Amino acid sequence: MLIPTLREVPAEADTISHQLLLRSGMVRKVAAGIYTLLPLGNRVVKKIENIVREEMDRAGGVELQLPIVQPAELWRQSGRWDVYGPEMYRLQDRHGRDFCLGPTHEEIITSLFSQEVNSYRQLPLLLYQIHNKYRDERRPRFGLLRGREFIMKDLYSFDKDEESLEISYRKMYDAYNRIFSRCSLDFRAVEADSGAIGGDVSHEFMVIADTGEDAINFCSECDYAANMEKTPCHIHEKELVEEEGPLELVATPEARTVQDVASDLQVNTEQVLKSLFYNVDGKLVVVLVRGDRLVNETKVINYLGANRLDTADSEEMLNNFGIPMGFAGPVGLREKTAVTILGDLEVKCLFNAVAGANKTGYHYINVNPQRDYQVDHYGDFRVAEEGDPCPCCGAPLQVQRGIEVGHIFKLGTKYSEAMGATILDEHGKEIPVIMGCYGIGVTRTMAAAVEQSNDENGIIWPAAISPFDVLIMAVNQRDELQAEFALNLYQKLKRAGIDVLYDDRQERPGVKFKDADLIGYPVRIVIGKKAISEGLVELKWRATGELIFKEKDKIIAYLQENLTAMKSSKR
Numbered sequence: 213m214l215i216p217t218l219r220e221v222p223a224e225a226d227t228i229s230h231q232l233l234l235r236s237g238m239v240r241k242v243a244a245g246i247y248t249l250l251p252l253g254n255r256v257v258k259k260i261e262n263i264v265r266e267e268m269d270r271a272g273g274v275e276l277q278l279p280i281v282q283p284a285e286l287w288r289q290s291g292r293w294d295v296y297g298p299e300m301y302r303l304q305d306r307h308g309r310d311f312c313l314g315p316t317h318e319e320i321i322t323s324l325f326s327q328e329v330n331s332y333r334q335l336p337l338l339l340y341q342i343h344n345k346y347r348d349e350r351r352p353r354f355g356l357l358r359g360r361e362f363i364m365k366d367l368y369s370f371d372k373d374e375e376s377l378e379i380s381y382r383k384m385y386d387a388y389n390r391i392f393s394r395c396s397l398d399f400r401a402v403e404a405d406s407g408a409i410g411g412d413v414s415h416e417f418m419v420i421a422d423t424g425e426d427a428i429n430f431c432s433e434c435d436y437a438a439n440m441e442k443t444p445c446h447i448h449e450k451e452l453v454e455e456e457g458p459l460e461l462v463a464t465p466e467a468r469t470v471q472d473v474a475s476d477l478q479v480n481t482e483q484v485l486k487s488l489f490y491n492v493d494g495k496l497v498v499v500l501v502r503g504d505r506l507v508n509e510t511k512v513i514n515y516l517g518a519n520r521l522d523t524a525d526s527e528e529m530l531n532n533f534g535i536p537m538g539f540a541g542p543v544g545l546r547e548k549t550a551v552t553i554l555g556d557l558e559v560k561c562l563f564n565a566v567a568g569a570n571k572t573g574y575h576y577i578n579v580n581p582q583r584d585y586q587v588d589h590y591g592d593f594r595v596a597e598e599g600d601p602c603p604c605c606g607a608p609l610q611v612q613r614g615i616e617v618g619h620i621f622k623l624g625t626k627y628s629e630a631m632g633a634t635i636l637d638e639h640g641k642e643i644p645v646i647m648g649c650y651g652i653g654v655t656r657t658m659a660a661a662v663e664q665s666n667d668e669n670g671i672i673w674p675a676a677i678s679p680f681d682v683l684i685m686a687v688n689q690r691d692e693l694q695a696e697f698a699l700n701l702y703q704k705l706k707r708a709g710i711d712v713l714y715d716d717r718q719e720r721p722g723v724k725f726k727d728a729d730l731i732g733y734p735v736r737i738v739i740g741k742k743a744i745s746e747g748l749v750e751l752k753w754r755a756t757g758e759l760i761f762k763e764k765d766k767i768i769a770y771l772q773e774n775l776t777a778m779k780s781s782k783r
């Protein structure tokens with residue numbers, strides 16, 4: 213075996229799962245976002261893959277394997293070669309032909325479909341693979357949670373009409389619920405944005421964890437749950453209650469943040485008009501929101517039908533247009549440069565506000581819409597927050613953080629139309645096939661499980677995905693009787709089909725105990741003096757710390773019963 217555990221917390225590890233997967237000898241980093249799965253980590257991945265495979269098959273999925281290296285030609289057909297951006301690893305072969313390492317496989321599978329399937333009679337068809345994906349992430353981090361090479365299960369559904377797609381989508385939705393339940397994860401399915409991949413309906417499966425990169429809104433009263441980037445914000449338009457004051461330039465030499473400005477000028481942050489500049493598909497866009505709000509970039513992208521949005525570079529803003537970022541605002545902005553001005557709905561009724569004067573060290577007070585600045589479009593551009601009204605029932609929304617482990621989409625005909633994947637329907641008419649796509653991050657799920665289930669001593673694996681169910685060790689490996697007893701029991705358990713590992717290293721028991729806890733096997737069996745003298749074997753459950761003694765002959769039945777129960781119980 214190769215299980216190189218570490219006592220020290222590796223400096224580069226930024227989350228619990230990253231630390232523990234390194235320390236427990238499951239993974240090793242090769243480059244940023246690129247990992248070797250060591251034997252134990254590999255076993256976990258295989259167990260997750262098997263659960264995923266069983267549930268995909270049960271839902272009618274058929275497994276195949278698509279290539280990682282994909283010709284650019286297919287991506288040009290779908291129109292994504294130019295819009296995918298720097299996340300895509302691009303390469304050329306010796307003849308100078310363009311290829312990429314697949315970040316996802318819609319193009320390959322749609323092309324396959326268009327060549328091989330032509331009748332509604334062959335549908336529905338659910339094709340999937342479990343394979344590597346490549347994405348040159350802007351910020352690879354948190355170990356397996358955001359890798360640049362990672363394992364994904366991706367399934368693509370092909371249906372003849374919307375009703376049939378609805379059935380396929382439902383099957384996947386249910387299968388995902390079963391998969392994450394079987395992995396004993398605490399998770400939630402939420403409404404999600406469909407992003408650049410296309411389509412309109414989509415759900416994400418979120419593992420609840422404080423370290424998650426996503427925020428989830430869920431309703432305290434009804435079933436509503438959505439990714440925060442998706443949650444719409446409703447506002448009640450306010451009437452102007454006070455008189456419009458005179459626009460006035462005031463010196464605010466040190467105030468570069470909303471907080472600074474508000475305290476300098478003795479107003480609430482709500483009274484400050486915040487201006488955020490973006491480069492959207494090469495064009496400058498400013499989004500105005502209330503000072504205490506955050507811009508929802510996804511909403512901005514969707515509103516503009518854009519492909520890419522980046523925060524504008526503050527040096528460029530100053531050098532090219534004379535706009536100092538800490539002091540930027542909408543008043544007189546158009547005189548400096550051509551810019552699209554988007555205003556969040558709340559800003560429409562923000563009167564006598566404070567806003568940057570586009571002059572270092574100065575702000576305006578009594579800034580009012582219409583009179584002092586014009587907005588191109590008002591819309592819902594802010595992030596929903598805790599306490600905002602639920603879009604379904606109006607009760608206050610709550611917020612949790614989560615790790616996205618799965619994402620399902622209704623794609624419709626975006627790819628089939630672009631790539632000519634058509635079928636003949638019942639009337640002999642040629643129609644584009646209706647698609648869906650469904651992903652699960654296998655390696656991310658592994659890390660998410662650790663993120664959720666650990667203590668100060670290490671990982672506590674859910675039994676269904678633990679690298680081994682049981683670890684056996686002797687207190688004193690040099691004691692022949694103990695070693696023989698342990699080996700015997702190990703062989704018996706193995707023959708009974710129990711997933712067991714025997715730690716036969718000549719190490720001090722303390723070292724082995726520490727490793728067993730760190731790695732997090734659900735059950736630890738220790739062969740000590742009592743085993744030899746009375747035939748009583750010590751068993752310890754990692755999750756509860758419960759320690760019991762069992763007669764040698766009763767161990768197999770006991771383990772089988774309890775491990776099966778653990779694997780089938782939901783968290």
Ligand code: ATP
Nearest residue numbers: 356357358359362364616617618619651652653656
């Ligand atoms: P994210 O918003 O986290 O970047 P995504 O929306 O790009 O995810 P999809 O394209 O929907 O992800 O991919 C399907 C699944 O693949 C995700 O739900 C996630 O579990 C997994 N996944 C995506 N990117 C990564 C990554 N960089 N490392 C590990 N797993 C990933």
Ligand code: MG
Nearest residue numbers: 299347349358
């Ligand atoms: Mg992504």
